[in-house]
Amino acid sequence: MLQILASRGDLVLLRDSVEWEGRSLLKALIREVALKGEQVQVLGCEVSEEVFREGLDSDTNSRLVYHDIFRDPQGWTGNWGPLGILRACLRGAEPGPCTLAVDSLSWLLLHAPCSALCQTLRALGHDNSHPGRVRVLGLLHEDVHGPGPLGALRSLAQIEVTVGGNLGFTTAQVFHPKPRHRSIEQTYWFSILPNFSLEFHKEPLLEPRPHRGPQSPTVDAMADLTFNVHLSKKEREARDTLALPFHFSSEKQQSLLHPALASSTSQIFYEPDADDYLDQEDPDDDLDI
Amino acid sequence: MESQQGEGGTELDSQSSIWVNTGGNKMAALTTGFGRARQGGAGDPREYKAETAAGGDKLGGGGGGGDRGCSFLRKVSVPGSGGGGGGGGGARLRSIAGTRPSVQNGQLLVSAGLPALDQLLGGGLAVGTLLLIEEDKYNIYSSLIFKYFLAEGIVCGHTLLVASAKEDPGDILQELPEPLHDDNYKKVLDEGRSHKSQEEPEISMKIAWRYQNLPQMEAGPGTSSRFGHYYDVSKRMSQEVIQSAKWHKFFLPEEITSYANVESCALNHGYTKLLHFIQRVISEQGFDGSNPQKKQKNILRIGIQSLGSPLWGDDICCADTPEHMHSLTRFLYVLRGLLRMSLSACIITVPSHLIQNKAVTSRIRNLSDTVVGLESFIGSEKEANSLYKDYHGLIHIHQIPRLNSLICDVSDTKDLAFKLQRKVFTIERLHLPPDLSDTVSRSSKRDLVESAKQLSPGCGMMAGGKEHLDF
Numbered sequence: 001m002l003q004i005l006a007s008r009g010d011l012v013l014l015r016d017s018v019e020w021e022g023r024s025l026l027k028a029l030i031r032e033v034a035l036k037g038e039q040v041q042v043l044g045c046e047v048s049e050e051v052f053r054e055g056l057d058s059d060t061n062s063r064l065v066y067h068d069i070f071r072d073p074q075g076w077t078g079n080w081g082p083l084g085i086l087r088a089c090l091r092g093a094e095p096g097p098c099t100l101a102v103d104s105l106s107w108l109l110l111h112a113p114c115s116a117l118c119q120t121l122r123a124l125g126h127d128n129s130h131p132g133r134v135r136v137l138g139l140l141h142e143d144v145h146g147p148g149p150l151g152a153l154r155s156l157a158q159i160e161v162t163v164g165g166n167l168g169f170t171t172a173q174v175f176h177p178k179p180r181h182r183s184i185e186q187t188y189w190f191s192i193l194p195n196f197s198l199e200f201h202k203e204p205l206l207e208p209r210p211h212r213g214p215q216s217p218t219v220d221a222m223a224d225l226t227f228n229v230h231l232s233k234k235e236r237e238a239r240d241t242l243a244l245p246f247h248f249s250s251e252k253q254q255s256l257l258h259p260a261l262a263s264s265t266s267q268i269f270y271e272p273d274a275d276d277y278l279d280q281e282d283p284d285d286d287l288d289i
Numbered sequence: 290m291e292s293q294q295g296e297g298g299t300e301l302d303s304q305s306s307i308w309v310n311t312g313g314n315k316m317a318a319l320t321t322g323f324g325r326a327r328q329g330g331a332g333d334p335r336e337y338k339a340e341t342a343a344g345g346d347k348l349g350g351g352g353g354g355g356d357r358g359c360s361f362l363r364k365v366s367v368p369g370s371g372g373g374g375g376g377g378g379g380a381r382l383r384s385i386a387g388t389r390p391s392v393q394n395g396q397l398l399v400s401a402g403l404p405a406l407d408q409l410l411g412g413g414l415a416v417g418t419l420l421l422i423e424e425d426k427y428n429i430y431s432s433l434i435f436k437y438f439l440a441e442g443i444v445c446g447h448t449l450l451v452a453s454a455k456e457d458p459g460d461i462l463q464e465l466p467e468p469l470h471d472d473n474y475k476k477v478l479d480e481g482r483s484h485k486s487q488e489e490p491e492i493s494m495k496i497a498w499r500y501q502n503l504p505q506m507e508a509g510p511g512t513s514s515r516f517g518h519y520y521d522v523s524k525r526m527s528q529e530v531i532q533s534a535k536w537h538k539f540f541l542p543e544e545i546t547s548y549a550n551v552e553s554c555a556l557n558h559g560y561t562k563l564l565h566f567i568q569r570v571i572s573e574q575g576f577d578g579s580n581p582q583k584k585q586k587n588i589l590r591i592g593i594q595s596l597g598s599p600l601w602g603d604d605i606c607c608a609d610t611p612e613h614m615h616s617l618t619r620f621l622y623v624l625r626g627l628l629r630m631s632l633s634a635c636i637i638t639v640p641s642h643l644i645q646n647k648a649v650t651s652r653i654r655n656l657s658d659t660v661v662g663l664e665s666f667i668g669s670e671k672e673a674n675s676l677y678k679d680y681h682g683l684i685h686i687h688q689i690p691r692l693n694s695l696i697c698d699v700s701d702t703k704d705l706a707f708k709l710q711r712k713v714f715t716i717e718r719l720h721l722p723p724d725l726s727d728t729v730s731r732s733s734k735r736d737l738v739e740s741a742k743q744l745s746p747g748c749g750m751m752a753g754g755k756e757h758l759d760f
Contacts, residue, residue, distance in 0.1 A: 115600070115607060119542075121604065123542060138682055148645050151642070152599045155428065156600075175668065177668060179709055283499075
């Protein structure tokens with residue numbers, strides 16, 4: 001999981017759903033990044049700042065730079081729309097590796113055109129003042145959107161993390177597509193502690209699933225044959241060396257060019273039966289040709 | 290009188306020169322739109338035949354052009370006729386580097402960078418047409434084909450125009466594959482084949498021995514001499530070669546710097562700018578014959594990456610009912626008009642897996658000339674299917690243009706698969722593997738049958754039925 005934090009890809013998409021929320025994972029990742037000493041810019045749209053900061057320790061909180069849209073969602077106090085604020089997030093940041101957490105992209109998708117959002121995200125990732133060192137962690141609620149915007153953001157993202165839950169543990173399926181069957185796809189099982197640190201577990205053993213039903217015994221068709229189907233080794237060799245009848249080999253060519261003399265091996269033996277009438281006359285003599 | 294002097298004077302020679310000349314004129318008329326076909330060309334064979342019938346044979350006599358030169362006049366037309374076109378233009382068109390006339394209809398073709406793809410498209414991409422690549426899901430393999438096209442342009446000495454909204458075109462050019470020389474390609478291909486044969490030894494066919502002599506899918510080097518080149522994907526093209534190439538770039542974020550009206554997304558803005566840019570390059574550099582140049586004519590290769598994606602400001606990929614549904618189709622219409630009027634070939638990649646409205650997809654296909662779709666197995670359930678385990682994806686040729694003819698050269702196999710080996714991108718026919726063993730369990734046989742249903746009937750009905758009959 002920590003490899004996500006190590007990579008400097010542009011956009012990491014955290015997809016959650018109604019069944020299992022992903023904000024706690026986002027906060028846990030922010031905490032990991034902040035513990036390394038980096039500053040984290042947070043754009044908060046869905047929850048207020050107090051709610052977001054709650055649970056994080058003071059060290060992390062001091063490194064969070066919070067840009068609040070929740071206080072003023074319609075932008076009545078400022079001149080910029082939500083995308084303007086998104087772009088302004090990185091302006092005051094210190095130079096160096098930078099992380100921007102967006103909570104959430106769904107809110108931005110609902111309040112701005114999708115193509116403009118994609119262009120802004122791409123421009124953020126390739127910001128000139130932080131060349132190649134910006135990482136954007138975006139939270140996306142996938143059941144809010146149709147396949148269009150979802151597909152557009154997925155094609156823009158380098159890494160996708162799908163948050164789910166099973167058997168009391170949180171799972172994160174990380175997918176990083178790469179060519180030639182080398183795409184990384186891995187599932188992590190962990191639980192998020194109250195202070196938003198991650199505790200990883202090994203994949204719990206699944207209970208043995210019940211059999212789908214008694215399977216019919218496969219009949220071995222080769223069992224009780226009265227003739228031999230298998231070939232011994234000698235027989236196999238003999239079969240391999242056999243010349244196929246329609247292969248025009250040189251021996252065949254020779255035999256055709258020089259027809260063998262009528263060999264004495266083929267003869268017809270005739271024994272006349274009692275009922276046979278052997279007439280020496282040729283019945284065709286009557287014909288008048 | 291005359292001009293027999295230079296050419297050795299045998300009858301065969303002059304006959305072949307007639308053929309070549311009319312071919313050249315056809316090319317001039319089709320691809321550039323200027324220069325009419327010479328009427329004199331049609332007349333020559335008839336004159337020639339009349340002469341031989343009447344006058345007996347006139348063999349030899351190379352130098353004595355006077356005797357036989359009278360009735361057969363090799364018309365060397367004045368290049369001034371028809372605005373730069375005509376016979377002189379025809380001779381020059383034939384010699385543009387990296388092009389060749391098609392054997393089917395005489396069109397001028399350029400290579401798409403992959404000789405296997407050229408073969409599937411009927412010899413190559415016709416000059417003045419548009420190749421549309423429908424991207425695979427994560428845009429990995431389609432960008433590779435895009436780079437092959439650009440690399441081929443650099444190697445042949447064509448001018449490039451690269452437009453993108455996602456990556457800087459300079460970065461795209463840095464990632465082009467390195468061209469291989471002929472002897473290197475044989476080594477690379479043998480390496481790929483020997484790797485495969487270590488897994489399954491190739492059994493020579495004993496019963497179906499007639500099929501052993503069928504031609505392989507790909508042509509190796511040496512069959513078409515300087516037309517298609519081979520590339521090594523694991524290496525990058527060297528800097529000197531890239532810098533020696535002439536190219537123009539269009540990077541959308543640099544062209545549109547103001548985001549003042551971002552909330553009301555002016556969609557045509559990016560497309561309009563791109564069209565103006567292309568038109569300016571074509572007219573300034575003379576690709577449409579507007580300022581007649583005495584120097585060598587060249588081809589302009591245009592590459593536009595991920596057109597229609599949200600990064601271009603277009604919302605056909607994002608919304609189910611897009612507001613500006615016709616901006617992309619209008620763009621393609623105008624672009625194709627520009628292409629037809631100039632010596633250029635264009636490749637466009639479109640993320641059509643994101644387009645929700647199927648009507649838009651079919652409109653886009655109709656507005657392009659050649660359409661190739663890629664479907665990769667990454668992340669899909671097909672990856673685990675045993676039928677596809679050797680390959681990385683499927684390639685579908687949706688459309689091939691019928692240029693100046695009634696039929697097009699469609700390949701007979703519809704099931705093609707590609708794989709990206711370490712150095713080489715190969716396209717092969719998808720074969721259903723024979724089910725030889727008797728002790729295969731029933732469930733996996735059923736999977737194979739199910740997957741075989743997805744193949745088109747051209748692949749053979751070996752596993753057609755659902756029930757597997759055991760005798």
